[in-house]
Amino acid sequence: MSKTTTSMFLGGLAVSAFALGAGMAVAQESSDPIKLTLHDWTGQLITTELMGEVLKQAGYNIEYVQADYLAQFAGLETGDLHVAMEMWETTGRDAMDAATATGKVENIGPTGMKAKEEWWYPTYMKEKCPGLPNWEALKDAACAEAFSTAETAPKGRYLGGPVTWGGFDDERVEALDLPFEVIHAGTDAALFAELESAYQRQAPILLWIYAPHWAPAKYEGEWVEFPEYTAECYNDPAWGSNPDMAYDCGKPFGEIWKVGWAGMKDKWPGAYEAVKAFTIDNDEMGAMITDVDLNGKTVSEVVAGWMTANEGRWKGWIGQ
Amino acid sequence: MQASAIRNGIALPRWSGWAIALFCFVLLWKFGAEQLPWAFEYPRKAMIPAARWIGDFTKWLLNEATFGLFTFQEFTRFIAAVIDFPYRIALSLLSTGFLQGEGSAAVQITPPLSWIAVIVTFTLLGLHAGGMRLAALVAACLGFVALFGQWQSAMVTLASILVAVPLGVAGGAALGVLAWRSPAFERAIRPVLDLMQTIPVFAYLVPILFLFGFGPTAAVVATLIYAMPPMTRVTQLALSRVPGELTDLGRMVGCSRRQMLWRVMVPASMPSLMVGVNQVIMLSLNMVIIASMIGAGGLGFDVLAALRRLDFGAGLEAGLAIVALAVALDRLSQAFAARRTGAAPTAGNPVQRHPYLAGALATIVIAGLAGLAVPAVQTYPEALELSTGTFWSEVVAWINVNFFDAIEAVKNAVLLNLLIPFKRFLLDLPWLGVAGLLAFAGWRLGGWQLAVLAGVLAFLIAATGQWEKAMITVYLCGISVLFAMLIGVPVGILAAERERLWTVVRVVIDTLQTLPSFVYLMPAVMLFRVGDFTAMVAVVAYAVAPAIRYTVLGLQHVDPKLIEAGRAMGCTPNQILLRIKLKLALPEIMLGLNQTVMFALSMLVITALVGTRDLGQEVYIALTKADPGRGLVAGLAVAFIAIITDRLNQAGARAARARLGLGDAQA
Numbered sequence: 001m002s003k004t005t006t007s008m009f010l011g012g013l014a015v016s017a018f019a020l021g022a023g024m025a026v027a028q029e030s031s032d033p034i035k036l037t038l039h040d041w042t043g044q045l046i047t048t049e050l051m052g053e054v055l056k057q058a059g060y061n062i063e064y065v066q067a068d069y070l071a072q073f074a075g076l077e078t079g080d081l082h083v084a085m086e087m088w089e090t091t092g093r094d095a096m097d098a099a100t101a102t103g104k105v106e107n108i109g110p111t112g113m114k115a116k117e118e119w120w121y122p123t124y125m126k127e128k129c130p131g132l133p134n135w136e137a138l139k140d141a142a143c144a145e146a147f148s149t150a151e152t153a154p155k156g157r158y159l160g161g162p163v164t165w166g167g168f169d170d171e172r173v174e175a176l177d178l179p180f181e182v183i184h185a186g187t188d189a190a191l192f193a194e195l196e197s198a199y200q201r202q203a204p205i206l207l208w209i210y211a212p213h214w215a216p217a218k219y220e221g222e223w224v225e226f227p228e229y230t231a232e233c234y235n236d237p238a239w240g241s242n243p244d245m246a247y248d249c250g251k252p253f254g255e256i257w258k259v260g261w262a263g264m265k266d267k268w269p270g271a272y273e274a275v276k277a278f279t280i281d282n283d284e285m286g287a288m289i290t291d292v293d294l295n296g297k298t299v300s301e302v303v304a305g306w307m308t309a310n311e312g313r314w315k316g317w318i319g320q
Numbered sequence: 321m322q323a324s325a326i327r328n329g330i331a332l333p334r335w336s337g338w339a340i341a342l343f344c345f346v347l348l349w350k351f352g353a354e355q356l357p358w359a360f361e362y363p364r365k366a367m368i369p370a371a372r373w374i375g376d377f378t379k380w381l382l383n384e385a386t387f388g389l390f391t392f393q394e395f396t397r398f399i400a401a402v403i404d405f406p407y408r409i410a411l412s413l414l415s416t417g418f419l420q421g422e423g424s425a426a427v428q429i430t431p432p433l434s435w436i437a438v439i440v441t442f443t444l445l446g447l448h449a450g451g452m453r454l455a456a457l458v459a460a461c462l463g464f465v466a467l468f469g470q471w472q473s474a475m476v477t478l479a480s481i482l483v484a485v486p487l488g489v490a491g492g493a494a495l496g497v498l499a500w501r502s503p504a505f506e507r508a509i510r511p512v513l514d515l516m517q518t519i520p521v522f523a524y525l526v527p528i529l530f531l532f533g534f535g536p537t538a539a540v541v542a543t544l545i546y547a548m549p550p551m552t553r554v555t556q557l558a559l560s561r562v563p564g565e566l567t568d569l570g571r572m573v574g575c576s577r578r579q580m581l582w583r584v585m586v587p588a589s590m591p592s593l594m595v596g597v598n599q600v601i602m603l604s605l606n607m608v609i610i611a612s613m614i615g616a617g618g619l620g621f622d623v624l625a626a627l628r629r630l631d632f633g634a635g636l637e638a639g640l641a642i643v644a645l646a647v648a649l650d651r652l653s654q655a656f657a658a659r660r661t662g663a664a665p666t667a668g669n670p671v672q673r674h675p676y677l678a679g680a681l682a683t684i685v686i687a688g689l690a691g692l693a694v695p696a697v698q699t700y701p702e703a704l705e706l707s708t709g710t711f712w713s714e715v716v717a718w719i720n721v722n723f724f725d726a727i728e729a730v731k732n733a734v735l736l737n738l739l740i741p742f743k744r745f746l747l748d749l750p751w752l753g754v755a756g757l758l759a760f761a762g763w764r765l766g767g768w769q770l771a772v773l774a775g776v777l778a779f780l781i782a783a784t785g786q787w788e789k790a791m792i793t794v795y796l797c798g799i800s801v802l803f804a805m806l807i808g809v810p811v812g813i814l815a816a817e818r819e820r821l822w823t824v825v826r827v828v829i830d831t832l833q834t835l836p837s838f839v840y841l842m843p844a845v846m847l848f849r850v851g852d853f854t855a856m857v858a859v860v861a862y863a864v865a866p867a868i869r870y871t872v873l874g875l876q877h878v879d880p881k882l883i884e885a886g887r888a889m890g891c892t893p894n895q896i897l898l899r900i901k902l903k904l905a906l907p908e909i910m911l912g913l914n915q916t917v918m919f920a921l922s923m924l925v926i927t928a929l930v931g932t933r934d935l936g937q938e939v940y941i942a943l944t945k946a947d948p949g950r951g952l953v954a955g956l957a958v959a960f961i962a963i964i965t966d967r968l969n970q971a972g973a974r975a976a977r978a979r980l981g982l983g984d985a986q987a
Contacts, residue, residue: 031425032422032423033422033423033424033425034423035423040621040624040625040628041625041628042629052424056424061421061422061423061424061425062423062424063422063423063424065534065535065615065617066612066613066615066616066617066621067534067613067614067615068613068614070943070944070946071525071526071529071613071614071943072534073946074525074526074529074530074534075529075533075534075535075614075615077530078529078530078533078534080533080534080535081534094944094945094946095944095945095946098945098946098947099946149849150728150732150736151732151735151736151851159850162929162931162940163937163941164940164941164944164945183850183851183931184850184931185850185930185931186850186927186928186929186930186931186932186937186940187929187930188628189627189628189630189838189842189845189929190841190842190845190850190929190930190931192628192630193630193842193843193845193846194845194846194849194850196630196846197720197724197845197846197847197849200717200720200721201720201721201724203724214629293629
């Protein structure tokens with residue numbers, strides 16, 4: 001028995017050595033591992049693994065590191081980490097600006113996905129508030145009361161994102177004169193826990209939802225339609241229905257950026273170009289997220305599936 | 321009312337000071353708003369720009385500070401490398417195997433220890449230290465981890481714990497011994513310990529990441545900062561409570577200082593010291609969530625990821641795996657401490673002399689070789705994994721659908737009648753009056769030094785613009801501590817005399833302390849919505865542990881001869897409890913209260929995640945804005961609250977003891 005195990009062991013070594021040989025394709029670039037950060041939401045895990053697998057195909061050495069969305073900038077600045085695949089304009093802008101200002105972190109361009117964020121309600125609420133999705137329906141006192149709780153009554157309760165996300169909802173409520181109180185959830189997880197709770201009971205809820213995410217796929221509902229966002233709306237009080245206040249419109253679509261350590265383009269120029277070339281759109285991503293979170297596939301399966309179906313695209317990113 | 325206060329003052333001079341102080345306070349509060357608006361809202365112009373100063377200082381520390389030959393950052397990176405070495409070894413052994421190269425190009429030279437080898441080794445350790453029962457417990461804990469498919473992540477977590485805990489215990493005990501030897505050192509270290517334990521980790525996370533590099537090492541450092549202080553405190557207390565007769569005996573037989581410490585003091589205070597070790601293990605495991613945010617991975621990451629998709633079952637499984645690790649490690653360490661070290665057998669060959677070691681090594685080798693041929697021996701087969709699947713989500717859903725209205729009614733009653741009025745009351749108070757009252761309390765309880773300390777710290781909170789958030793913090797933590805003590809002390813009293821109950825309670829509080837609060841926080845959000853009530857539930861659940869633990873410790877520590885004497889004099893059981901036991905246990909119970917406050921404050925980071933508007937949220941915002949100055953200012957305000965409470969609490973206990981004629985005999 002010990003003979004077989006030894007030979008298997010050697011066999012394993014040989015296979016590994018072969019894999020190492022294949023990796024030599026880009027030997028002129030550093031063979032140190034490129035560290036990509038993984039956060040705690042599915043979409044980002046997919047984007048990152050997709051990039052990682054593509055880079056592996058190009059012969060690069062890849063390492064995935066679990067890191068906090070915001071704390072990761074400390075690592076990106078010092079070069080302990082190298083690539084972060086999803087930095088949302090809407091939630092990460094401040095931290096990203098602070099980091100790029102040091103010159104040690106670089107914005108590697110958009111991922112092609114656009115973050116959609118808006119007030120959202122489950123479809124069953126339309127019965128109590130027939131004017132929806134038009135935002136003006138929310139001004140109706142009866143409609144606002146339908147969304148109220150003991151603490152906010154007679155005003156409606158709108159569950160906003162964590163304060164760290166910004167979003168100007170307090171200003172929006174004031175500018176549009178909506179009879180609503182903004183309650184801030186502490187985290188993303190708390191936000192969806194409340195939605196799950198209300199949805200199970202078919203109870204009233206109005207909250208901040210963003211996409212790409214599994215929630216719009218799992219729960220039936222709609223986005224409130226506010227006056228469409230323009231830059232003037234946020235900067236110029238005169239714009240819009242309220243002549244004295246800004247923010248009398250909906251939320252902007254935000255880019256989702258790729259960011260990386262500034263030293264990357266010298267250490268791994270080819271990989272840098274590949275990351276730069278990476279693009280994917282909302283629909284593709286939404287489908288993949290749904291496959292993982294609702295259909296029970298693993299991230300690796302979904303990524304492998306996409307790579308088989310889109311071989312031409314990713315080969316283009318790595319110049320093959 | 322005014323007249324009666326004065327009359328009382330003449331009759332009872334000890335109260336008159338308090339009466340006058342309170343009267344002035346109420347006067348300022350009710351009528352000062354017009355004349356002295358700045359006493360209510362600290363003027364913006366006079367704000368101390370502490371956030372900018374601290375921000376500049378951290379920048380300087382990170383980029384420019386130097387010792388001449390090397391920079392500060394190079395120094396900390398060196399420390400990181402020193403910590404990284406044992407960590408890599410532990411990780412290679414348990415999780416990755418020994419590798420050549422890095423990243424995806426790495427080649428495995430040897431596989432990690434197989435799951436069977438790890439379980440058998442730990443079981444043998446249990447058998448060696450505590451017999452069959454402990455062995456069975458350890459095997460069950462690790463078996464649970466494997467059975468529920470948490471093995472891989474658990475080993476990553478275990479590796480960092482195996483590095484952090486010994487460092488924390490050794491470092492904490494060393495500081496404790498120094499503090500016990502030198503009162504000057506004790507005075508110097510106490511505020512530092514308070515800062516270490518109460519400044520929320522998020523406040524200094526970013527500087528730590530710069531200094532120690534992004535990854536598991538920084539996580540170990542952060543864990544050490546947080547988990548070490550209880551060890552120091554307990555060591556110092558335990559050593560100072562060794563009975564005088566023992567030290568006298570030591571002196572008589574001619575012990576040197578070193579012998580006195582290691583042969584007399586440490587063995588005599590072992591039970592108390594083990595409470596410290598227990599705390600280090602528990603707090604280290606408590607940090608795994610935050611550690612996972614900065615690259616440590618492991619079970620903490622699984623918990624976070626599971627709860628982000630609202631998969632309560634998966635979150636609970638990963639969370640309970642953390643608890644299982646905690647219980648196994650804790651019980652092992654307790655057993656090793658309690659074990660009488662008899663003479664080691666010297667006869668026979670090495671295998672006969674060290675049967676457990678030999679058994680473990682044999683298992684490791686055999687399982688390692690067998691694992692090369694049979695994969696199931698090397699890694700726990702996926703087909704045999706269990707999962708609760710959607711069961712827990714369904715349980716929560718069922719409660720939610722059927723009982724939400726009842727829960728909501730109770731919650732609203734507590735919220736509207738207790739929490740919100742108390743919050744409004746505190747927010748209404750003028751900062752000047754509160755600072756003055758605290759200073760007065762300090763003066764009455766502990767003299768002018770304490771008065772200056774309490775007054776200045778309260779002033780600094782206001783002067784850095786944190787007053788309102790600090791009051792919300794006080795309100796949330798105050799109510800939670802009250803509930804925690806109301807639950808904890810009676811449970812402790814019950815458990816102290818009932819061995820069986822104590823075993824059960826211990827498991828419960830260990831679970832509460834190590835199960836990441838996220839696991840029950842998200843279901844709590846579903847049932848109670850975001851906000852203060854949910855936060856309070858989480859804080860009480862976590863802070864009740866020290867309230868129980870220290871009460872039990874204190875009661876079990878009471879000299880049985882004194883209880884016997886009480887019984888001989890005809891005391892009823894109630895009298896024995898109230899007049900003898902609780903009084904003698906007061907130092908530990910006060911330490912318990914102190915720790916309950918510290919634990920409650922340390923939960924602020926978590927409560928910010930369910931939408932409270934306290935200092936914890938400020939720290940969290942600062943983290944997202946990458947502004948270490950702002951975060952540390954808020955973090956320091958938390959620490960100031962802790963220090964004020966702690967000092968007043970201790971001075972009050974001292975004064976009470978002196979009045980009751982207990983004196984500081986034990987101290």
